[in-house]
Amino acid sequence: MTREEVFATLNGVFQDVFDDESITVGEGTTADDIEDWDSLEHINLIAAVEQEFGIKFSMGQVVTMKNVGEMADIIMSQIKD
Amino acid sequence: MKELEYPFDSDYILKNARKLKRILSGQDIGRIKKKIAVLGGSTTHDIVRILEIFLLHQGIEPEFYESEYGQYFQDAMFGNPELDAFAPDLIYIHTSSRNIASYPAPGDNAETVEAMLEEQYAHFSSMWDKLEGTYHCPVIQNNFEYPFYRLLGNRDAVGVNGRIRFLTRLNERFYQHAESHGNFYIHDINYISSAYGLDKWADPFYWHMYKYCLCMQAIPEFSYNLCNMIKAVFGKNKKALVLDLDNTLWGGIVGDDGAENIEIGQETSMGQVYAEFQAYIKEHKDIGVMLNVNSKNEEENALAGLNHPAGILKPEDFILIKANWEPKSKNMADIAAELNILPESLVFVDDNPAEREIVRMQFPGAAVPEIGRPEQYIHILDRSGFFEVTSLSEDDKKRSDMYKANLMREKQQAGFADYGEYLKSLKMKGIVRSFEPVYMARIAQLTNKSNQFNLTTRRYTQSEIEQTAASPDHITLYGKLEDRFGDNGVVSVVIGEKKEKTLHIDLWIMSCRVLKRDMEYAMMDRLVEECGKAGIAAITGYYYPTAKNRMVENFYGLQGFAKAEEDENGNTVWVYDIPKHYEKKNRYIEIIER
Numbered sequence: 255m256t257r258e259e260v261f262a263t264l265n266g267v268f269q270d271v272f273d274d275e276s277i278t279v280g281e282g283t284t285a286d287d288i289e290d291w292d293s294l295e296h297i298n299l300i301a302a303v304e305q306e307f308g309i310k311f312s313m314g315q316v317v318t319m320k321n322v323g324e325m326a327d328i329i330m331s332q333i334k335d
Numbered sequence: 336m337k338e339l340e341y342p343f344d345s346d347y348i349l350k351n352a353r354k355l356k357r358i359l360s361g362q363d364i365g366r367i368k369k370k371i372a373v374l375g376g377s378t379t380h381d382i383v384r385i386l387e388i389f390l391l392h393q394g395i396e397p398e399f400y401e402s403e404y405g406q407y408f409q410d411a412m413f414g415n416p417e418l419d420a421f422a423p424d425l426i427y428i429h430t431s432s433r434n435i436a437s438y439p440a441p442g443d444n445a446e447t448v449e450a451m452l453e454e455q456y457a458h459f460s461s462m463w464d465k466l467e468g469t470y471h472c473p474v475i476q477n478n479f480e481y482p483f484y485r486l487l488g489n490r491d492a493v494g495v496n497g498r499i500r501f502l503t504r505l506n507e508r509f510y511q512h513a514e515s516h517g518n519f520y521i522h523d524i525n526y527i528s529s530a531y532g533l534d535k536w537a538d539p540f541y542w543h544m545y546k547y548c549l550c551m552q553a554i555p556e557f558s559y560n561l562c563n564m565i566k567a568v569f570g571k572n573k574k575a576l577v578l579d580l581d582n583t584l585w586g587g588i589v590g591d592d593g594a595e596n597i598e599i600g601q602e603t604s605m606g607q608v609y610a611e612f613q614a615y616i617k618e619h620k621d622i623g624v625m626l627n628v629n630s631k632n633e634e635e636n637a638l639a640g641l642n643h644p645a646g647i648l649k650p651e652d653f654i655l656i657k658a659n660w661e662p663k664s665k666n667m668a669d670i671a672a673e674l675n676i677l678p679e680s681l682v683f684v685d686d687n688p689a690e691r692e693i694v695r696m697q698f699p700g701a702a703v704p705e706i707g708r709p710e711q712y713i714h715i716l717d718r719s720g721f722f723e724v725t726s727l728s729e730d731d732k733k734r735s736d737m738y739k740a741n742l743m744r745e746k747q748q749a750g751f752a753d754y755g756e757y758l759k760s761l762k763m764k765g766i767v768r769s770f771e772p773v774y775m776a777r778i779a780q781l782t783n784k785s786n787q788f789n790l791t792t793r794r795y796t797q798s799e800i801e802q803t804a805a806s807p808d809h810i811t812l813y814g815k816l817e818d819r820f821g822d823n824g825v826v827s828v829v830i831g832e833k834k835e836k837t838l839h840i841d842l843w844i845m846s847c848r849v850l851k852r853d854m855e856y857a858m859m860d861r862l863v864e865e866c867g868k869a870g871i872a873a874i875t876g877y878y879y880p881t882a883k884n885r886m887v888e889n890f891y892g893l894q895g896f897a898k899a900e901e902d903e904n905g906n907t908v909w910v911y912d913i914p915k916h917y918e919k920k921n922r923y924i925e926i927i928e929r
Contacts (some may be wrong), residue, residue, distance in 0.1 A: 273353030294380040297544075301551040302350040313544055 255333055260307075260326050267306050271299050281323035307333060339392045340704060341719040345555040352384055359391040365882050366396040367794065369569060372423035373399060374407035376430035377548040382561075385554050389562035393571055394679075404546065411462040414469075424796070425473045425565060426466055430459075431524070431548035432479045432502055439496040441486070448495045456508045463512065463519060471798040473568050475520045475561070478506045480528035480548075483537035517776060518797050520564060520725055527560050528553075530718075563720030569794070570783025573702060573721040574676050575625040576616065577667060579685035580637055580658070584616070584648060585609045586709070589640035590632055600645025608709045613647035615713045620652060623731030624722050625674060625738055628656040629666045629683070654738045663690050664697030674738060675847040677786060677883065682721050684712075726776055730824040740820035741848050754851075758923040761818040763852065765924040767861040770804035770811040777825045778813055785844040786883040790876065790890060793842050808833050810865050814858050816849055816924065823849055827858050836872040838862075843876070843890075856920035859894050863917050875899075876909040894920075 255263075261279065268277045272290050285291040291299065303325065304310055309332040311319075319325055338347060338355065348355065369390075373379050383399055390397045400421045402410045407428055410418055435455060439448045459476070466474055479502045491497035506525060513521050528536040531553050541547040549557060566572065581588045586598025586605045598606040599613070620626060626648075630637055637658030641650045650656065655673060657666040663685070671678050678700035685691050691703045704719050706712050730737070744761065751757035770778060779797040786792070795803070803809050814827035827845040831838040845855060866874060876891040878884075888905075892898065896909035 267350070270350045270354070273351075273357060294378075297547075297551060298349060298352075298381060302346075305346045305350070305552075313540055316544060 260329055267302050271302050279322045283322040336392055345552055348555045355388050366394050368396045369424045370398045372426045374402045374410050374428045376405055376407050376434035378546045379429050381554050382558055385558040386562055389559055393566040411466050423470055423472055428476045430477050432482050433548045438498050439501055441496050443496055445495050452504055455505055472796055473518045475522050475564055477522045477524045478509050480524050522561055531556055563723045567723035567725045573682045574680040577627045577629045577670055577681050577683045580630040580640055582686045584613055590636045594639035594643055597640055599643050612712050617648050620735050622724050623734040625735055626653045627670050628653050629663050630658045632658040634658040664694050667698045730777055737823055743820050763818045763924040765857050765926050766815040767812055767857055770813055774813055774825050775800050778828050781828055787847050787886055788845040789884050790843045790878050790887055792881050812861055814854055816854055827854055829858055838866055838871045838874045840876045853921045853923045857924050860919045860921050863913055866913055874911040878907045880905040
């Protein structure tokens, strides 16, 4: 999966979770950029991303992830294995 | 909505919860509104979010109060103005084995452990007592799931110091409390967690990251199970099963293969599967579920199949057997009409996806589960929770007999030229009295189940019924009816509030199965008598139309009331001035006095 494809898939997940088809995410997107993305919704978002890509984030990764770009880094490293 | 029916795709529901809620909120299906307070010992956000969707799907529009993180005990014990103002219709206490303050240590002796058990139990029971005294509403309490590790290995289940043993004993104490408190229910997360798989359920990731006592992916199953209890408490259970025969209750086609060749019984593996399924269905009779057949068959062949010597279900276990070549949706409509119940009270079980689809399209409202392969039938029906039992009344156990007796009455009626003669032949005996303690559960149940013969559609919990019965400002009546075919149990309830010299009728309901038997007149007669004793001069009745209660639109008119008001929504107010010499209206029921 290319980085572009990862982002395309992530867009779909974000759109479903926040029920908003206008959302597009980029490298620097953070919770501050999406209105409904609060700490509680974050849990559901992480679970939906894991399910979509068939991966599992570790606690350490979830804690340190700073933006969607870093999320994509972890996804790409896991689906390569 | 298929996405929300068991077996569902949990990941899909979690991800698309917002969309599902948006769609459900857009449907106007006349939901009942309920206020639910969630008192959490751990994070409840997603549990509530998903619960809301399932409740909307069940016809309940919830409003939630959620305690601050982990504040269940504080909210319950020390008062909370916000919770008081919220005035919950139901309280759910979401605690788990993560909330046990102290567990036995390996060195503790039996007395020490006993004291710990007492202390833990008292923590909860004092809270339940407090809630009961303050809010008078149903309380649902989680039991405890097992922890994800066992320090003592297998001995953890046996030794007094073991956590498994400790939780098992504590759970047993919870059940004892539930047995002696009618309005207190246990949400069995111990079962749901083991069915889900404890290792996945108790994934420490979700506890340490987000303070969830279960993993995210298990939340839809969790909330679904909880929703089933809540809908049952609010009278939204299904009432009847409508079953196909060929390849549903036995293997093979009885019309083609012959009754002797259908697969049922112990000879083959498939025969055993069907026999176990038949036994499972038969047990539903004892919890008050009415069994019916809807099959494309000659009736003769259907009966031959049901009389198979190795079969568990026999023709007499069913109330209605529709074995014909009519569309199944038409049979469904006939069954609902003959049993006098609403389409949404029926569950249709058929192995054939095409028949299921036709019933879904042509007979909306009924539950039509995707029951899968024969070896999955029990699992899927069971976990669907259509008939979740919150309490078992005597009437539940006898329901099938009561409905059968009703059908015999109807047959009998056909033989009488004069309806009055028929009513006389029934030799009816009735009891009409103020609420009595033994019937409080049944009365509350009726107020939640009656939709058609229901003037105000006001719902009461059992504790509200008890409070009303004890109130000096109310007149309460229940009516019980018996005839030569059997006992119908409690079938009618009236509640009126006294204001000066007038009685205002808050509730007047009757079970449709005793329609046109003079029972409504017997209730009126006693109501007038009670008003006389209380010095009441007039009665005011109210009719609030719903999608289901058109049949009683003119009920008060028939009782001799005069219409006083009507608004643009069809709400009407009726007045009855009690005459000096009231002539009793009931002519056919012999009323048993004390």
